[in-house]
Amino acid sequence: MSSRLPKAALAGLALIIAVGALLLWRGASSSEDAPVPVATATPSPSTSAGQAPGATTPSGPQPATPQEKPPPREQIPMPGCWEEVLAFDKAASMENFRAALAQAIAGKDRYLAAYLQERLTELVGQDAGRALQVLDWAVNTSQPELGVYMEAVKATQAVHDPKVIERLLKMSEDKGSQLINRAAALDTLETQKRLSPASIQRIKALAMDETVDSVAWMAARTLGRVMKEDYERTGTYAPYWKELLDVGAKSEDMAVRQLALEMPSYSNPLLDSTSIDTLTEIMRKDPERDVREMAAFRLAVTEEPQKALEAYRTSFDGEHDLCVRWAMLRFAVRAAGAEALPLVAEFARKDPRLQPDYADFKELYAQGTVDFARIWLGKKEHHNCTVEEGAPH
Numbered sequence: 534m535s536s537r538l539p540k541a542a543l544a545g546l547a548l549i550i551a552v553g554a555l556l557l558w559r560g561a562s563s564s565e566d567a568p569v570p571v572a573t574a575t576p577s578p579s580t581s582a583g584q585a586p587g588a589t590t591p592s593g594p595q596p597a598t599p600q601e602k603p604p605p606r607e608q609i610p611m612p613g614c615w616e617e618v619l620a621f622d623k624a625a626s627m628e629n630f631r632a633a634l635a636q637a638i639a640g641k642d643r644y645l646a647a648y649l650q651e652r653l654t655e656l657v658g659q660d661a662g663r664a665l666q667v668l669d670w671a672v673n674t675s676q677p678e679l680g681v682y683m684e685a686v687k688a689t690q691a692v693h694d695p696k697v698i699e700r701l702l703k704m705s706e707d708k709g710s711q712l713i714n715r716a717a718a719l720d721t722l723e724t725q726k727r728l729s730p731a732s733i734q735r736i737k738a739l740a741m742d743e744t745v746d747s748v749a750w751m752a753a754r755t756l757g758r759v760m761k762e763d764y765e766r767t768g769t770y771a772p773y774w775k776e777l778l779d780v781g782a783k784s785e786d787m788a789v790r791q792l793a794l795e796m797p798s799y800s801n802p803l804l805d806s807t808s809i810d811t812l813t814e815i816m817r818k819d820p821e822r823d824v825r826e827m828a829a830f831r832l833a834v835t836e837e838p839q840k841a842l843e844a845y846r847t848s849f850d851g852e853h854d855l856c857v858r859w860a861m862l863r864f865a866v867r868a869a870g871a872e873a874l875p876l877v878a879e880f881a882r883k884d885p886r887l888q889p890d891y892a893d894f895k896e897l898y899a900q901g902t903v904d905f906a907r908i909w910l911g912k913k914e915h916h917n918c919t920v921e922e923g924a925p926h
Contacts, residue, residue, distance in 0.1 A: 625652050627663060631670065638677060646681060653685035664691035668700050672707075672714065683717045692724050702735055705748070712747055719751040723758040726766060728773070737776040740793065743785035753780055753789050757796025770802040778811055781828075787821045794827040803836040813844040816861075817851060825852070826860040833864035841868045842876055849880060856918035862887055863912075867905050871898040889915045 630653060637645040657663040664686050671682040691697055704710065704718035719736070722728075728736070739745070739752035760773030774797060781793035794815070797804070804812075809832060816828035832841045845861045852858055862880050865873040874895060881891035890912075897908050 625656060627656055627666060630656065634678065634681060646677065650681045650685045653681070654688045657686065657689045657691055659690040659694075661691045661694035661696050664689060664694065664697045665700055668697070668704065671717070672704065672710065674714075675711070676713070679714065679717055683721050687721045687724050692721065693726070698722070698725065698732065702732060705739060705752070706735065712745060715745070715748045716751040719748065719755045723755050725759050725762070727763045727769070728756075728759050730772060733772055733776055737780060740776075740780045740789060741784055743789075746786050746789070749784070749786055749789045750792060753777065753784075753793045753796065756780075757793070757799070760796065761800040764800045764802055770797070770800065771805075774802070774804075774808070778808060781824070782811055782815055787824060790819070790821070790824050791827050794824065794831050797831065797834070801834050803834060804831070805835075806837055806840060809835055809837060809840050809844060813848065816844070817848050822854050822857055825854075825857045829857065829860040829864050833867040835868065838869040838872075841865070842873060846876060846879070849883065855884075855886060855916060858884055859887065859890070859916050859918055862890055866894055866908070870903060870905065874898065886916075889913070 630649065634646065634649050637643075637649055653667065657667060667682050667686050671679055671686075674682065686692055686697070692701075701718045701722050705715045705722070707715060719739070722736070733756065736752050736756055740749050740756065742749050756773050756777055760770050760777070763773070764770040777793040777796055781790045784790045784793065794812075812828045812832050816825050816832070819825050819828065829845070832844055835841050842865055845865045849858060849861055852861065858880065862877055865876050865880075874891075877887075877891045877894055881887045893912050893915075894908070897911050902908055902911070
């Protein structure tokens, strides 16, 4: 399922791009920009074009023989080589790392920076003390150093140490820090296999803080991504989803509400009856079309499909946006398959604009197809409800 990307989320997405990027500079070393000469074949003075060596040249004028051009050669620009890299590699340590990184940044050498990031991950390894040292460096720094530090820690085993988790939580909560630094800490926390109840509550509090919209957006994403990891490993999703659902219902930021409801899409747990009640309220009352559509989508994956159908039925008359009505119709089909066709027919009678959709679904199920993914592949598009992919999953 795709969802339209709201304009209000642009700030959050820009921040994600900044956090995820290794280095935020343009350009490269001079060796990349220099043109690469391409060798061309030159006929030997003793051999005419199209004539084998040792052959006799006929007398008299001869027609010109087209000279074959050599096939083009693919030239791959090679990065420059930091002349001190071997010495650094032999003596790499936490003490000399920052000087090496400063040299890479001064020279705009992204290849060296990528190498140094990998080496920093190796230097930290499982050592929580070293991970905390890197986070100390990151607290008051900016890009591109920030990206190198945080991505390096994110790839270590030490990131799962309770002391490191606590430090990342404090970084994300620090109101005196730059928003990008706080968001980077939340991004690093996404690596967790599970979160304690207390950690979930602290991250939820950030998601509910409308004064820092980009950080709030990242907090909702962090809860959702750890939920996906925990659910896929252990089948546990309820502690995370309970708080995400509350964020989806109560946050003042539309982009955060939408993202909070979207996050289960990446693991698709079957939602319980209580979730259906809350989602129905959101689908009926949220002022934003995007959020109402997302609530309709979320209702489609539930352990009680008939209750979901009733939620669509009772919400349809009060909804006047065609795209949200279309969402209710198609997700009713996703929730209950062919059993939803009577409800779809009812929707089509109430809103004739949906008649072609009812005809399509009725015909597809009559052909014997039951899998919704295959049904959807055969479905024609009748509405100008253009959708784009939501936030990276």
